Amino acid sequence: MKLLLTGFEPFGGETSNPSFEAVKRLPERIGSAEIIKTELPVSFKNSGPALISAIEKHHPDAVICVGQAGGYAGIAIERTAVNLQDAAAVDNDGIQPEEQPVVADGPDGYFSSLPVKRIADALKSNEIPAFVSNSAGTYVCNNVMYTLLHLIHSKHLPIRGGFIHVPFSVEQAACKAPGTPSMALEYMTKGLELAVRTVESERI
Numbered sequence: 375m376k377l378l379l380t381g382f383e384p385f386g387g388e389t390s391n392p393s394f395e396a397v398k399r400l401p402e403r404i405g406s407a408e409i410i411k412t413e414l415p416v417s418f419k420n421s422g423p424a425l426i427s428a429i430e431k432h433h434p435d436a437v438i439c440v441g442q443a444g445g446y447a448g449i450a451i452e453r454t455a456v457n458l459q460d461a462a463a464v465d466n467d468g469i470q471p472e473e474q475p476v477v478a479d480g481p482d483g484y485f486s487s488l489p490v491k492r493i494a495d496a497l498k499s500n501e502i503p504a505f506v507s508n509s510a511g512t513y514v515c516n517n518v519m520y521t522l523l524h525l526i527h528s529k530h531l532p533i534r535g536g537f538i539h540v541p542f543s544v545e546q547a548a549c550k551a552p553g554t555p556s557m558a559l560e561y562m563t564k565g566l567e568l569a570v571r572t573v574e575s576e577r578i
């Protein structure tokens with residue numbers, strides 16, 4: 375089985391993004407799964423096309439997109455993506471859409487086709503803080519998750535897909551206000567590995 379994992383480039387004034395840092399640290403193989411890694415731009419315009427071209431190039435059996443959710447204390451397994459771009463800040467192109475659809479005339483939303491509860495349980499039982507989140511937000515991460523699920527549904531692709539948000543890394547939080555939650559990259563990487571193993575064990 376082939377699994378595509380994506381992370382994002384830094385954004386919002388940060389010099390690194392733990393989503394791609396954690397993806398980069400994954401081994402090339404996990405169990406029977408071959409791991410393909412791609413970095414996506416934090417761009418409403420270019421993130422979707424970059425994801426689609428990686429899928430068309432590699433033909434994965436499953437896709438897990440990963441992004442940073444600063445302020446979270448655990449790894450969030452996202453359940454839904456909505457057809458909405460409504461940014462509280464500009465993306466890396468300086469674009470800040472307000473109440474725009476991701477796909478004109480697309481459905482309002484999609485559910486992740488990953489086993490979200492089983493992934494969260496696998497992480498928690500390995501002492502990695504995790505939870506199922508019911509909103510991936512309305513910024514670039516939601517844009518990517520919606521684009522992924524819309525591609526899978528509209529083209530009837532035999533791909534399971536979903537999204538995972540990781541907290542700030544310890545290095546990022548070191549310079550932020552006291553009390554800012556963070557997680558060591560080792561835990562995030564282990565969490566992503568457990569997510570891959572859970573998806574792999576449920577291969578359809």
Ligand code: PCA
Nearest residue numbers: 382441442513514515516
């Ligand atoms: N997090 C942002 C976009 C890129 C990233 O890593 C988000 O949650 O939308």
